[in-house]
Amino acid sequence: MSTEYKPHPEDALSHVEEPATVYPVNPPTKSLDLLGWARSNLFGSIPNTILTLVALFLLVETLPPLINWAFISSVWSSATPDACRADGVGACWAVVQNKYRFILFGLYPYEEQWRPVVSTLLYIFAVAVSCNPRFWSRRLLVVWAVVVFGSGILMWGGILGLPYVENEKWGGLPLTLMLSVLGIALAFPLGILAALGRRSDLPVIRSVSVVYIELVRGVPLISVLFMASVMIPLFLPEGVTINKLLRAFIGIVLFTGAYIAEAVRGGLQALPRGQYEAADALGLGYWQKTRLIILPQAIRLVIPPLVNQFISMFKDTSLVFIVGLFDLLNTVKTALTDPLWRPYYVEAYVFTALIYFLFCYFMARYSQYLERHLNTGVRR
Amino acid sequence: MKRFLLAATAVATVSFAATSAFAGPTLDAVKKRGEVICGVHTGLAGFSAPDEKGNWKGIDVDVCRAVAAAVFGDDKKVKFVPLSAQQRLTALQSGEVDILSRNTTWTLTRDTANGLNFTTPNYYDGQGFLVTKKLGVKSAKELNGATVCVQTGTTTEQNLADYFRANNMKLNAVTIEKLEEVNAAYVAGRCDAYTSDASQLASIRANDVPNPDDHIILPEIISKEPLAPSVRHGDDQWFDIVKWTQYAMISGEEYGVTSANVDDVAKTATDPNVKRLLGVTPGMGAALGLDEKWGYNIIKQVGNYAETFEANVGPKTPLKLERGLNAQWNKGGLMYAPPVR
Incomplete structure (x- = not known):
């Protein structure tokens, strides 16, 4: 609901000769009405209106092509880039599908890549625990010691039957x-x-x-x-x-x-x-x-x-x-x-x-x- | 006293020359360590780049595998250290790597002041121009006033400016830092020509432009880029080993020995050159301070030069490079191995 400022009833009775009364100003309208919000925020003044129109124009110009590129005419899965070369094809997410193992784990031996996965999860777990104030105590140090040590063993290997992987x-x-x-x-x-x-x-x-x-x-x-x-x-x-x-x-x-x-x-x-x-x-x-x-x-x-x-x-x-x-x-x-x-x-x-x-x-x-x-x- | 010293020196010299298999510090260190440490490019397709599974592939990589095969009889005993362009020379000078096999141009300064010893080029490259056919240009000399795309911070940029100045032509260079972005700029038609190493241009023409037939590489090559592996100054034996490992691969191609037929050839060979190369006639390995089967192991495990060329950069690979200058000397190229004897 938008509320407009109305003079106080008493003010209406006041005499004109009296020194100018300072009207109490209403607090700024806090309206949940979409139209009211738009009127005050988007079209409040002429420069505002112009800016809004320009922004709208840019959105209409860029957003649909972007969505089209990223989601609609994109190639999600393909073993070769041939599918991406066709005319009118948008984003070629197949590149991620083909390369994500190398992007995520680099040169780590392919067959052993579960080890960095577990190690990453360990770190994320430790960070998550540490972020919660409920767990703030000396025991956190133990958690961290275990995580750092454990992920070190996982990543390097060389014991427990894990092949050694140099850092x-x-x-x-x-x-x-x-x-x-x-x-x-x-x-x-x-x-x-x-x-x-x-x-x-x-x-x-x-x-x-x-x-x-x-x-x-x-x-x-x-x-x-x-x-x-x-x-x-x-x-x-x-x-x-x-x-x-x-x-x-x-x-x-x-x-x-x-x-x-x-x-x-x-x-x-x-x-x-x-x-x-x-x-x-x-x-x-x-x-x-x-x-x-x-x-x-x-x-x-x-x-x-x-x-x-x-x-x-x-x-x-x-x-x-x-x-x-x-x-x-x-x-x-x-x-x-x-x-x-x-x-x-x-x-x-x-x-x-x-x-x-x-x-x-x-x-x-x-x-x-x-x-x-x-x-x-x-x-x- | 003086005479004694002279005599002692002479004796020392003679005995030194007699034991040509004197083990240099690098070979000893490598053997003790159990692996060759090899500095490679962090990622240059066809020369040295990790594949999807993180295994290093490329013709620069194969040089190191071949050295490991020669020293240990096992091409797996090599550790690859990816090096950025800034790091590469220091890494070799400081002993962090035993070999630098990283797409490095052999120049006088590097060979002398930087303390490198270049073995022999494993790829002869040179800077060229890629243009669209629509431009109607047949020679780089006709590029007066053309807009040329070039990657920044490389000698390529300098060569380009020098070439245009020497030929009194006006240059509009579009310099971009990232390779992908230079490619994209050229594909989008922001420049008339694209200059880079010819090997690079061939791969861009094959992969990045929508229709390769619309583009040609001009005949002029405006710079010499002999890309060669290198070792540190001061260890001649190690220098010999790396150099002759490469020559063994080149000789292998010359004599038709491949990884597939090397076992048969070793049994039936009559050519004394081949017999010496494969260690059937002993002597060569001892001279290098290696096992007599060094040449056999290189060709068996890594292949001859033609095989590694075809597997990594040849027409069947995404790079689609022709042999050109890198053909054998008797086929119009520059690959020439001195005799193994």
């Missing part, structure tokens, strides 16, 4: 997930330590933290990875190599840690001094104060930038292609070197984008949930 052959989604989940798990504490260190009174700790944060933040991730992969081997004796995966992983953790440190420092500085003083007054030591009073409040304040950092890190793992690792994006790229399927690269990239979106969207929604959950009582 150069890991790839695709499991690699991307492991790099991000373990990367976050290590970078987060590192970042907190660096943030605390930067605000420390001890000059040595403070300068080490500042140098680390500023040095790492001052260079792009791609150059950190590049240094790790190209420069380090030159300094080592011939034949001695550090595992490529480990090199990339360390690079990612160091890089993300520096950014997290700055986000956390923002939270630390936003806390009123009184909190620190109160903790001191209670006679808490430094670590007690930090663990019980400061961090719980500071981190809650910086959930949005932290999650932002995690999301961007999840996507940044795709830069490990520079070290020759086959993460999710690189496996698509490699799958597309097949000249037969190369012309259908858009479809393959759309498939991968959907996977990335799924994970990032989950993180975004979860952070919103977490903010609501943790902010009970202090909502402003």
